[in-house]
Amino acid sequence: MRKLPGLLAGGVVAAAMTAAGGASADETNLPSIDGVTLQTRVEAPEGHPLTEIISGFEFRTKETQALELDDFNNPGFLMVELGEEAWSTVEGSAGKSCESCHGDASESMRGVRAAMPKWNEAAGRPFTLENQINACRTEQMGAEEWKWESDAMLGMTAYVGLQSRGMPVKVDIESGEMRKWWEKGKELYHTRFGQLDMACANCHESNYGNYIRADLLSQGQSNGFPTYRLKWQKMGSLHRRFKGCMDNIRAKAFKRGSDEFVALEAYLAWRGQGLSVETPAVRN
Numbered sequence: 531m532r533k534l535p536g537l538l539a540g541g542v543v544a545a546a547m548t549a550a551g552g553a554s555a556d557e558t559n560l561p562s563i564d565g566v567t568l569q570t571r572v573e574a575p576e577g578h579p580l581t582e583i584i585s586g587f588e589f590r591t592k593e594t595q596a597l598e599l600d601d602f603n604n605p606g607f608l609m610v611e612l613g614e615e616a617w618s619t620v621e622g623s624a625g626k627s628c629e630s631c632h633g634d635a636s637e638s639m640r641g642v643r644a645a646m647p648k649w650n651e652a653a654g655r656p657f658t659l660e661n662q663i664n665a666c667r668t669e670q671m672g673a674e675e676w677k678w679e680s681d682a683m684l685g686m687t688a689y690v691g692l693q694s695r696g697m698p699v700k701v702d703i704e705s706g707e708m709r710k711w712w713e714k715g716k717e718l719y720h721t722r723f724g725q726l727d728m729a730c731a732n733c734h735e736s737n738y739g740n741y742i743r744a745d746l747l748s749q750g751q752s753n754g755f756p757t758y759r760l761k762w763q764k765m766g767s768l769h770r771r772f773k774g775c776m777d778n779i780r781a782k783a784f785k786r787g788s789d790e791f792v793a794l795e796a797y798l799a800w801r802g803q804g805l806s807v808e809t810p811a812v813r814n
Contacts, residue, residue, distance in 0.1 A: 561587070561595070561599055562599075563598075563599055563600075563601065563695070563696075564601065566695055566696035567696060567806070568585075568587070568695075568696060568806040568808060569585075569698065569804065569805060569806045570584065570585040570587045570588050570805065570806070571583070571584050571585070571588065572698075572803075572804035572805060575803070575804075578801070579731075579735060579801070580735070580749065580801075583749070583751070583801070583802060583803070583804060583805055584738075584748070584749050584751070585751055585753055585754070585802075585805050585806070585808065586748040586749070586750070586751055586753075586754060586811070586813055587754070587808060587811065588748075589738075589739075589746045589747070589748040590746075590812075590813060590814060591814075594760065594812055594813070594814060595812075597812045598808065598810075598811055598812040604758070604810060604812060605758050605812070606688060606756075606757070606758035606765055606809075606810030606811070606812060607810065608765075609681065609684050609685045609688045609689075609756070609758075609764075609765040609810065610685070610688045610689050610692055610810060611685075612681060612682070612684075612685030612689075613684075613685035613686040613687070613688050613689025613690070614635075614689050615685075616628070616682060616685060616686055616689075617629055617635055617686070617689060621667070621671055621673040622667065622671035622672035622673030622674075623671075623672030623673075624670065624671050624672040624673075626670060626671045626672075627671075628666065628686075631666075631670060635689065635690065635693055636693055639690045639693040639694070640693050640694060640697070641693075641694055641697055642659070642690055642693065642694060643659060643687075643690060643691040643693070643694035643697075643807050643809060644694040644697040644698060644699050644700055644807050645700060645701060645702065646658055646659045646662075646701070646799065647659075647661075647701065647708075647711075647792060647795055647796045647799060648662075648701070648702065648705075649702070649705040649706035649707070649708045650662075650665075650706075651706060653665070654706075654707075655707075655711075655789075655792075656706075656708060656711050656792055656793075656796055658787075658792055658795055659687050659690060659691070660676075660678055660683060660687060660767070660787065661787070661792075663676065663683065663686055663687065663690075664676060678767060678769060678786040678787050679766070679767055679769075679770055679786060683767075684756050684765045684766070684767065685765075687756050687767070687809075688756050688765060688809060688810045691755075691756065691807060691809030691810070692809055692810065694807040694809070695806070695807050695808065695809060696806050696807065697806065697807050698803070698804050698805065698806060698807075699752075699753050699799055699802050699803050699804065699805050699806075699807060700803055700804075701796065701799040701800050701803065703796065703800055708796065711792065711793045711796050712793070712796050712797055712800060714789075714790075714793040715793035715794045715795070715796045715797025715798070716797045718730075718790060718793060718794050718797070719731055719794060719797055719798075719801075723776060723779060723781035724776065724779035724780045724781025724782075725779070725780035725781070726778075726779040726780055726781075727779075728779045730750060730775070730794075733747050733750070734747065734748065734749050734750030735749070738750075745814060749801075749802075750798070751798070751801070751802040751805060752768050752795065752798040752799055752802055753802050753805040753806065753807055753808055753811075754807075754808040754809060754810070754811025754813065755767060755768040755771070755809065755811070756768070756809065756810060757771075757809075757810065757811045757812070757813050758810055758811070758812050758813070759771075759812075759813050759814065760812070760813070760814050761814060765810065767786065768795055768798075769786035769787065769791045769795070770786065772784070772791050772794060772795075773786065
């Protein structure tokens with residue numbers, strides 16, 4: 531496997547490595563947005579399949595990176611603004627908005643995205659951010675669920691995710707029965723599917739840093755989702771990306787929100803622990 535160059539962005543990103551969740555020895559060389567530092571490389575902990583955990587940010591061109599690092603030019607902020615408006619919009623039979631229960635999102639939602647998926651004892655399963663939003667809508671607001679890939683859902687997940695930007699991904703796989711879901715996600719990650727007989731690990735573990743056609747393969751980390759993809763010309767969820775990968779290998783994809791994709795999301799969150807939340811990231 532060809533190793534990723536230390537500086538893909540012409541000096542924007544340092545090759546500094548840190549312990550997962552720890553601080554860099556040279557913060558001044560790390561990318562930042564409005565003073566919020568992004569850890570895009572961290573040293574993998576013992577027992578991790580990678581020796582270094584690298585954000586997809588470092589596999590993108592200097593031009594794409596520049597879009598993410600400028601909130602004014604970042605096209606994902608159109609959805610963030612939609613979510614911000616929805617946060618204080620009253621909906622449903624209870625006459626409530628998100629703000630009615632949670633107040634200022636910059637305080638109440640800080641760290642939420644970094645810890646998802648999270649075990650939900652009442653539901654007896656892990657909740658992704660989308661699951662939690664819909665549970666709040668139906669159980670607290672008396673409102674209808676949002677579809678997984680709807681603009682409303684993408685806007686809210688982007689807005690909530692933004693409140694954790696710069697915080698390290700840290701999913702708890704020991705609470706409840708999360709370990710079982712993590713194990714299922716790990717199994718799926720290494721299972722070959724489709725006519726091309728490929729697994730996630732074939733691209734994102736064995737060949738990251740190499741090109742597939744004209745695209746540089748990343749480690750497939752989830753810390754930037756929901757993400758604005760230039761290919762899509764809009765924001766998209768992590769589960770949309772999962773489906774796209776399965777389509778590419780000519781496999782029958784699982785549905786967004788399925789147990790399989792939730793388990794895979796849990797494994798990916800663990801796999802990218804220590805990387806900064808970048809929502810809304812910009813990718814190819």
